[in-house]
Amino acid sequence: MVSDTTPQARAVLTGLYRKAGSEARLRMALRMSEDFRAITESGIRSRHPGATEAEVRRELARICLGPALAERVLARRPT
Numbered sequence: 001m002v003s004d005t006t007p008q009a010r011a012v013l014t015g016l017y018r019k020a021g022s023e024a025r026l027r028m029a030l031r032m033s034e035d036f037r038a039i040t041e042s043g044i045r046s047r048h049p050g051a052t053e054a055e056v057r058r059e060l061a062r063i064c065l066g067p068a069l070a071e072r073v074l075a076r077r078p079t
C-alpha cells in the first residue's frame with residue numbers, strides 16, 4: 001500500500017477516529033462519499049464535455065458499480 005502519510009501521523013489520525021462518536025464518523029463517511037461523487041462527476045464532465053446529465057449518471061454508475069451491475073441497475077430505472 002502506497003501512502004503519503006507517516007506512520008506517526010496515521011497513528012494520530014486513527015486515534016482521533018476512534019475517539020469520535022458514531023455520529024461524527026458517519027458524518028465523515030457521508031462527506032467522503034459526497035466528495036468522491038463530486039470529484040468523479042467532475043472528471044467525467046472534463047473527459048466528456050458534451051455529456052448530458054443522464055450520460056454523466058450512467059458513467060458514474062459504471063465507475064462506482066462496475067459495468068455489469070451498473071447496466072442491471074440502470075435498466076430498472078426510468079430515464
